[in-house]
Every structure is written in structure tokens, then in C-alpha cells.
Amino acid sequence: xxxxxxxxxxxxxxxxxxxxIALAIALLVALVVILxxxxxxxxxxxxxxxxxxxxxxxxxxWVDDVAKLTLTGLAxxxxxxAKQFSMGVQGQVYMGGLFAALVAxxxxxxxxxAIPVAMAAAMCAGAVYGFMPGYAKARFGxxxxxSSLMLNYIAILVVNYIIRAHLAPAGxxxxxxxxxxxxxxxxxxxxxxxxxxxxxxxxAATVVVWFLLYRTNWGLKLxxxxxxxxxxxxxxxxxxxxxxxxxxxxxxxGGLLGAVFVQGRAFGNLAQNFDGNMAFExxxxxxxxxxxxxxxxxxxxxxxxxxxxxxxMGIRTDVPTEMISVVQAIIILLVASSFxxxxxxxxxxxxxxxxxxxxxxxxxx
Amino acid sequence: MAPLLEAISIGKTYxxxxxxxxxxxxxxxxxxVHAVVGENGAGKSTLMKILFGIEQHDRGELRLDxxxxxxxxxxxxxxNGIGMVFQHFSLVPSFSVYENVVLGSxxxxxxxxxxxxxxxxxxxxxxxxxxxxxxxPPVGQLPVGQQQRVEILKALYRDARILILDExxxxxxxxxxxxxxxxxxxxxxxxxxxxxxxxKLPEVLEISDRITVMRAGKTVxxxxxxxxxxxxxxxxxxxxxxxxxxxxxxARGPLACEVKNLKIDAENGSTIAKDLSLKVHAGEILGLVGxxxxxxxxxxxxxxxxxxxxxxxxxxxGADLNDLSVLQRRQLGVASIPExxxxxxxxxxxxxxxxxxxxRLSDKRFVRNGLLDLKxxxxxxxxxxxxxxxxxxxxxxxxxxxxxxxxxxxxxxxELSEQPKLLLVNxxxxxxxxxxxxxIWKSLTKARDGGAAVLLSSADLSELLAxxxxxxxxxxxxxxxxxxxxxxxxxxxxxxxxxxxxxxxxETMRAALQ
Numbered sequence: 001x002x003x004x005x006x007x008x009x010x011x012x013x014x015x016x017x018x019x020x021i022a023l024a025i026a027l028l029v030a031l032v033v034i035l036x037x038x039x040x041x042x043x044x045x046x047x048x049x050x051x052x053x054x055x056x057x058x059x060x061x062w063v064d065d066v067a068k069l070t071l072t073g074l075a076x077x078x079x080x081x082a083k084q085f086s087m088g089v090q091g092q093v094y095m096g097g098l099f100a101a102l103v104a105x106x107x108x109x110x111x112x113x114a115i116p117v118a119m120a121a122a123m124c125a126g127a128v129y130g131f132m133p134g135y136a137k138a139r140f141g142x143x144x145x146x147s148s149l150m151l152n153y154i155a156i157l158v159v160n161y162i163i164r165a166h167l168a169p170a171g172x173x174x175x176x177x178x179x180x181x182x183x184x185x186x187x188x189x190x191x192x193x194x195x196x197x198x199x200x201x202x203x204a205a206t207v208v209v210w211f212l213l214y215r216t217n218w219g220l221k222l223x224x225x226x227x228x229x230x231x232x233x234x235x236x237x238x239x240x241x242x243x244x245x246x247x248x249x250x251x252x253x254g255g256l257l258g259a260v261f262v263q264g265r266a267f268g269n270l271a272q273n274f275d276g277n278m279a280f281e282x283x284x285x286x287x288x289x290x291x292x293x294x295x296x297x298x299x300x301x302x303x304x305x306x307x308x309x310x311x312x313m314g315i316r317t318d319v320p321t322e323m324i325s326v327v328q329a330i331i332i333l334l335v336a337s338s339f340x341x342x343x344x345x346x347x348x349x350x351x352x353x354x355x356x357x358x359x360x361x362x363x364x365x
Numbered sequence: 366m367a368p369l370l371e372a373i374s375i376g377k378t379y380x381x382x383x384x385x386x387x388x389x390x391x392x393x394x395x396x397x398v399h400a401v402v403g404e405n406g407a408g409k410s411t412l413m414k415i416l417f418g419i420e421q422h423d424r425g426e427l428r429l430d431x432x433x434x435x436x437x438x439x440x441x442x443x444x445n446g447i448g449m450v451f452q453h454f455s456l457v458p459s460f461s462v463y464e465n466v467v468l469g470s471x472x473x474x475x476x477x478x479x480x481x482x483x484x485x486x487x488x489x490x491x492x493x494x495x496x497x498x499x500x501x502p503p504v505g506q507l508p509v510g511q512q513q514r515v516e517i518l519k520a521l522y523r524d525a526r527i528l529i530l531d532e533x534x535x536x537x538x539x540x541x542x543x544x545x546x547x548x549x550x551x552x553x554x555x556x557x558x559x560x561x562x563x564x565k566l567p568e569v570l571e572i573s574d575r576i577t578v579m580r581a582g583k584t585v586x587x588x589x590x591x592x593x594x595x596x597x598x599x600x601x602x603x604x605x606x607x608x609x610x611x612x613x614x615x616a617r618g619p620l621a622c623e624v625k626n627l628k629i630d631a632e633n634g635s636t637i638a639k640d641l642s643l644k645v646h647a648g649e650i651l652g653l654v655g656x657x658x659x660x661x662x663x664x665x666x667x668x669x670x671x672x673x674x675x676x677x678x679x680x681x682x683g684a685d686l687n688d689l690s691v692l693q694r695r696q697l698g699v700a701s702i703p704e705x706x707x708x709x710x711x712x713x714x715x716x717x718x719x720x721x722x723x724x725r726l727s728d729k730r731f732v733r734n735g736l737l738d739l740k741x742x743x744x745x746x747x748x749x750x751x752x753x754x755x756x757x758x759x760x761x762x763x764x765x766x767x768x769x770x771x772x773x774x775x776x777x778x779x780e781l782s783e784q785p786k787l788l789l790v791n792x793x794x795x796x797x798x799x800x801x802x803x804x805i806w807k808s809l810t811k812a813r814d815g816g817a818a819v820l821l822s823s824a825d826l827s828e829l830l831a832x833x834x835x836x837x838x839x840x841x842x843x844x845x846x847x848x849x850x851x852x853x854x855x856x857x858x859x860x861x862x863x864x865x866x867x868x869x870x871x872e873t874m875r876a877a878l879q
Contacts (some may be wrong), residue, residue, distance in 0.1 A: 215739075217732045224723055227712035234671060234701070234709050235723040236692030 060193025072282025096258025130251015448520025
């Protein structure tokens with residue numbers, strides 16, 4: 001038996017090929033849905049494919065999504081690399097958003113320190129919120145999946161309550177705070193659009209996470225714990241410390257995302273249910289990027305484009321809004337499942353047994 | 366007369382390009398015991414999987430009774446009279462012996478499962494083929510040797526004419542091996558045919574009529590067992606002369622590690638081992654003998670710090686290890702080669718370089734101010750790959766892509782890259798080919814000569830006898846015998862103690878324990 005050692009380049013190439021094929025299948029299925037529901041399928045499909053580039057405004061929408069998807073993807077990648085399945089990014093986003101808003105609405109909000117201080121506060125809040133399920137797991141053996149999901153609900157409902165009861169302008173009956181001072185809102189890079197500082201923060205965070213994972217002692221330990229916790233224990237690595245610290249750090253990135261949400265051009269205030277469940281899409285990004293931080297923004301770029309295209313298709317064409325959700329779900333399903341399906345042998349068998357036939361689904365995986 | 370089963374120029378390439386079989390020829394005559402031998406990765410398992418319908422060949426032809434045939438799945442192979450006993454059994458532990466045997470082909474009484482008939486059938490079968498086993502107790506309560514018989518009965522119940530045994534002796538004590546061979550001879554005497562996959566050459570020579578040797582996915586040749594010797598067979602397998610002999614230790618050094626009255630409990634509170642007392646000196650290898658599951662593995666884990674001691678003392682150079690963490694013990698000079706390299710000894714998804722520094726992440730050479738020195742880590746990997754002649758694409762290759770022998774070399778390289786004071790070794794050459802075995806043995810003796818006190822546990826008695834200076838035998842969590850190794854000490858002698866058939870008088874034991 002020979003063991004071949006594919007070069008790093010070939011490896012990356014194969015991963016990219018997989019992603020592209022999954023994407024193509026997703027688009028094909030989307031096309032079928034559009035053909036079935038639209039009177040003008042050609043227009044609808046071209047909207048899906050081209051709308052995000054149609055104006056500066058739509059580019060801004062796209063880039064704003066990319067920034068947010070990158071940050072949530074990074075937070076999930078960090079915990080996934082340590083093989084911890086904490087689902088707590090959404091809760092961290094809400095806590096981060098709340099604390100960023102509190103800073104922005106305080107006297108500091110009107111000073112040039114508003115943005116950095118609000119972000120630091122958000123990161124601390126997120127870190128605390130990420131630490132809790134980690135500590136519960138290390139100390140009491142509580143499943144981080146359950147505890148982090150429950151903490152999400154607590155965060156969302158508490159923040160929604162605080163907005164309604166205390167932060168919304170009195171007597172307005174609104175479920176959002178007043179606009180933050182301009183000094184507390186991220187400056188736009190293309191004026192008049194949502195193309196703002198958020199993307200820069202996201203890219204900087206990408207580099208930071210990459211550096212931590214691949215250049216520091218802590219990162220190597222974290223990855224070794226993720227690869228094989230029993231091996232880490234045998235090597236003398238304190239895996240519970242690594243576990244808790246990974247979840248805490250990921251929490252700080254979740255908190256940062258909360259600040260980017262509320263201080264971004266899209267909002268500039270704190271609203272109920274502001275994340276629209278986007279925090280969870282980081283799971284998809286992390287899976288497709290194979291938890292590799294440098295791949296996260298690339299995946300976010302492609303996925304964010306399709307996501308925005310689907311939304312614009314819903315606004316600009318006759319494809320029913322329900323179908324938009326269906327198309328989005330199909331894209332998520334195909335892209336995510338093609339990366340994790342254990343049944344590639346089964347698919348290979350379905351496609352026929354010959355050597356040539358098995359290479360195609362192999363590549364699709 | 367046409368041979369019973371024939372494989373002609375069989376070829377099998379796995380998706381991903383690994384060529385497992387390339388022009389393999391195998392001719393099985395009815396009523397013979399045919400051994401297939403070869404190093405790990407020679408393609409034996411793939412060939413057997415093809416014969417049993419788990420994998421399909423892409424080139425060549427299979428013939429049964431002279432007629433071409435192809436099995437799409439194991440069901441078809443079974444229907445054609447082929448049975449296989451895997452190294453890892455597929456039994457339901459909570460089911461009784463007879464239930465396991467008939468499972469899937471139960472005798473019926475109308476629509477009801479006819480238990481009485483099933484029990485009677487299993488009794489009859491086990492008498493006919495001299496595979497003594499009580500049909501009634503749950504399989505999970507039986508020793509491994511008996512479980513294996515249940516597997517064989519399962520195949521015979523389905524009327525297997527050809528029985529494939531995949532490394533059947535790997536899990537057995539010497540006496541159990543003898544019993545297995547008695548059963549194999551009874552099978553052949555009644556017209557069945559046995560294909561026997563094996564590693565250990567003395568056993569192969571003892572039991573088989575013909576031997577087919579495989580190397581690197583090809584058949585090297587087929588020979589009559591009485592025409593070859595162990596050495597000539599080993600040379601055929603490896604393709605070059607090989608000597609599995611090591612030098613014993615010279616004079617042993619001062620006392621290094623002492624274990625006193627150690628008691629080890631399982632997580633559920635039951636006692637695994639107690640009253641363990643032993644001494645290891647610098648420069649000697651102490652062999653821990655015993656059927657697996659009698660406490661040897663747990664003793665090594667406890668000394669390494671992976672398992673708490675319930676009671677007793679573990680001292681290294683006079684310092685108590687009990688309250689120290691794994692890392693602190695390692696810093697005192699404890700190194701360990703664990704039983705299962707994939708589950709415990711390596712992070713298979715991480716690179717070779719990362720695996721090689723995993724135990725030294727507080728070493729200033731590799732980590733400063735929390736930052737990795739990637740250059741030093743890479744240089745360390747390159748040096749160790751060279752020094753331990755690991756066959757690998759480079760330091761950044763994931764360990765999981767290496768063969769078993771090369772993976773084990775990575776573990777050994779990491780643990781021995783610095784001279785340890787106390788070396789804990791469990792199953793150093795399990796599933797490792799002869800070439801790598803030779804190399805690993807040399808590495809262990811080199812560490813011993815460098816002054817390490819070595820505790821060695823192995824399921825392979827010949828390995829223990831070849832390497833150890835003294836041996837202690839474990840039975841049911843206790844040390845029941847101790848020996849100073851000599852040429853007069855045989856596997857059979859050890860076997861009687863391993864199975865609890867013999868006891869040693871306390872004086873002799875105490876003398877050999879010093």
C-alpha cells in the first residue's frame with residue numbers, strides 16, 4: 001500500500017472544488033424552485049445571481065452581511081476546533097449588543113472613544129457569556145450544547161425586556177432605542193451605504209484568530225485537545241482549561257459581533273430581535289470553512305452573496321417570499337450536508353460502481 | 366481436480382488510489398489449512414474481505430469449485446459456504462451463546478423461535494467439531510477464547526465449508542491457542558477448509574499445510590509448511606534478511622521506580638488491582654505478563670498519572686509521584702508509549718511536527734512567551750523523522766495518513782527523543798510489521814542502556830521473553846508470580862500462571878521481585 005502525500009496546494013484545490021460543486025447543485029435546485037413558482041423565471045434567476053452587485057447600496061448590504069457572517073463563523077470555528085459544541089454565539093451577540101448600546105447611550109457615546117470602549121465592553125460581556133457554559137461543563141459536566149442554547153434564550157428575552165421596559169424612549173411604544181450619537185456609529189467606507197468599518201473589524205478578527213490558533217502555544221494545545229482529548233490528557237495538556245478558555249475567547253468574538261450589529265450603519269440603535277437569527281448561520285460558515293479561520297471570510301463572501309441575492313429576488317421579483325426561505329434553506333442544506341455527509345460511499349453506490357462514477361460524488365463531498 | 370477456491374490475478378484499488386491488491390493469486394485445496402501471511406499493509410485483509418464479499422475486486426477472477434463467482438455482499442458469500450471470524454468479534458454480549466449462534470437464521474416452530482432446537486443444535490455442533498462451549502450463559506461473561514469459539518460456531522451453523530480466521534491467535538493465551546488448534550484440526554478432519562491469517566510465524570508453521578506469502582499487495586509465493594523455516598518465511602515476507610534478536614541488559618543500575626501496595630479502582634468503584642508491589646532498576650526491563658484485562662494496563666496508566674491510585678505509593682528516585690500531574694511526572698523523566706496509539710498516543714488529525722512536540726509545550730526550545738517557534742518545531746520533526754527512519758511525506762503531513770508502523774515510530778520517537786528515567790511501554794509492536802518491530806525493539810533497548818527503567822506490557826509473550834530482564838505475572842489484578850528471565854523460561858510456563866492454573870511459592874516470588 002502506498003501513502004501519497006498530496007501537496008497543500010492540491011488539498012486546498014480539492015476543498016474549493018467541493019465547495020464550488022455544492023454551490024452549483026444548490027443553484028440548480030434553486031432554479032427548479034424558481035421555474036416552478038415564477039412567471040418570469042429568467043428574470044428571477046438573474047436577479048438571484050446579479051442583484052447584489054446592482055448598486056452601491058446592494059454592495060453595502062452584501063459586505064455588511066459578510067462582516068457579520070465572518071465574525072460569527074470565527075466564533076464557531078474557535079469552539080469547533082476544540083471540539084466543543086457551544087451554540088452560544090447568539091446569546092453572546094445579544095449581551096455584546098446590550099453592553100455596546102449602554103456605552104453608546106452613556107456620556108462616553110458622544111466622545112471619540114465611543115467605538116473602542118463600546119467594543120471592549122461588548123467583548124467582555126460576550127466573554128462572560130461564553131465562559132459560563134464552559135465552566136459548567138468543566139466543573140459539573142453539563143452539556144455545553146444544552147446550556148449554551150438555554151443561555152441564548154435567556155439573553156434574547158432579557159435584552160428584549162430591557163429594551164421595551166427601560167431603553168426605548170418613554171411613551172414612544174417602540175421596541176427600539178433612540179439612535180446612537182454619530183460618534184458611536186461605525187463610519188461608512190462608501191458613504192450612504194452599509195459598507196462600514198465592520199468589515200475591517202471582521203478581517204482584523206480573522207487574522208487574530210488565525211494567529212492565536214496557529215502561532216501560539218495556546219492555539220496548538222487547543223487544536224490538540226480538539227483532535228484527541230485523550231491524547232492531550234496523556235501529553236500533559238490541561239484540557240479543561242483549554243476548553244473553558246476557548247469558549248470564553250469565542251464568546252468575546254460573539255460579543256464583538258453584537259457591537260458590530262448595533263453600532264453598524266444598518267442599525268445604529270438597539271432593537272428587539274436584532275440579529276434575525278444570523279448568528280446561527282456561523283455554524284454553516286464554520287463547517288464549510290472546515291473551521292479554518294482564513295477560509296471563513298472567503299466562505300462568508302460567497303454565502304453572503306447568495307443570501308443577499310435571494311433576499312433581493314424576494315423583493316424585486318414575483319418569487320413568493322416563502323420560496324425565498326425555501327431556496328435559502330436548500331442552499332444551507334446542500335452546502336452544509338455535502339461537507340459532513342457520512343454516506344459518501346452510499347452516494348457513490350447510487351451513482352454506479354465504476355471508478356469514474358465514484359470520483360464525481362467524491363469531489364462533491 | 367479443480368481447487369476449492371481460487372483467486373487469480375486479483376486487483377483492488379480503493380477510491381483515493383491506494384492499491385491494496387495487485388495481481389494476487391491464491392489457491393485453496395479442499396480440506397487444507399492454508400495460512401496467508403504478510404506484513405501489515407501487505408493486503409491480506411483486503412483479500413479476505415474480497416473472499417467474504419465485503420469488498421469487490423476490480424481486476425482478476427474468483428473461482429469456487431472451478432466456476433467463476435463474485436460476491437456482492439457477505440450474505441452471498443455465506444450462502445456459498447464461506448464463513449469468516451474477524452479479529453474483533455461481532456457478538457451481542459447480553460445474548461446467550463446459542464442465541465448468538467443462531468441469530469438471523471433461527472430454527473422456527475411455526476412462527477415461534479424454537480429455543481430447545483437451537484440449544485440442541487448448538488450442543489451438537491460444538492461436540493461434532495470439538496468446540497466445547499456451554500450454549501446457555503451470556504456471551505459477555507465468557508473469556509475471549511470461548512467467545513471466539515462462538516464466532517466459529519456461528520459460521521459452522523451457517524454451514525461454512527471454508528472458514529476464514531483473521532488473526533485468531535492475537536487475543537489468546539498460549540493454552541487457548543493450543544485449544545484453538547485442536548478445534549481447527551477437528552474441522553479439517555471433517556472435511557472443512559480453513560484459511561488462517563496470521564502474524565506469528567511459529568503458529569503458522571505449526572497449524573498450516575500450505576502458506577501463501579503476501580508483500581506490498583502482491584503474492585510472493587505459496588509454499589508447503591514443511592518445506593520452510595521461520596527464518597526463510599520471514600525473509601519472504603519482508604524481502605530481506607531480518608533478525609529478531611536483542612541483547613539483554615548488562616549490569617542493572619540503582620533502584621529507579623518503586624510501587625508499594627498499590628490499589629487501583631475503576632470509575633464505578635470496583636477494584637481493578639490491589640497489593641501491587643514491584644521495583645524497577647535503572648537499565649533493566651521489567652516485563653508485565655498477563656492476559657489482557659488483568660491489571661497491567663491500568664498499572665501503567667496509574668504510574669503515568671492518567672488514572673488515580675486508590676491507595677499505595679508510586680515513587681520515582683525516592684520522590685512520591687501520586688499527587689503530581691501528568692506534566693509534572695513527564696518533567697521528572699516519565700515517558701510512556703500507550704497501548705492504543707490512535708486512541709491515546711497521537712492526534713491523528715494533527716501534523717507529525719505537532720505530534721512530536723505535544724508533550725514538550727513548556728520547553729523553551731519550542732515555546733517562548735506563549736508563541737510557537739515553528740522553525741525549531743519543524744527542525745525537531747525533521748531530525749526525528751530521520752533518526753527513527755519514519756516513512757512520511759514531510760513534517761507537515763497529518764499523522765493519520767501514515768501506516769501503523771510509522772505511526773508507532775512517531776510515538777516512540779517523541780517519547781524517546783530525550784532519555785527518560787522511567788519508560789512505560791504497553792503493546793509497543795501491536796499491528797506493526799516486522800521491520801518496524803525490529804526498529805522499535807532496538808529503540809527500547811537503547812533507552813534501557815541509556816539508563817531508563819522500563820516497564821513493558823505486551824500481549825505477545827515472545828516479545829516479553831525477548832526483551833525483559835525480569836517478568837511479573839498478573840492474574841485478576843494481583844501479581845501471582847515473578848521470574849528472572851532465562852533461556853529456560855518458556856511461554857508455556859508463563860501461560861500456566863497467566864491462566865491461574867499454577868501458583869508460585871512466596872519465597873521464590875519475593876526473590877525475583879527484588
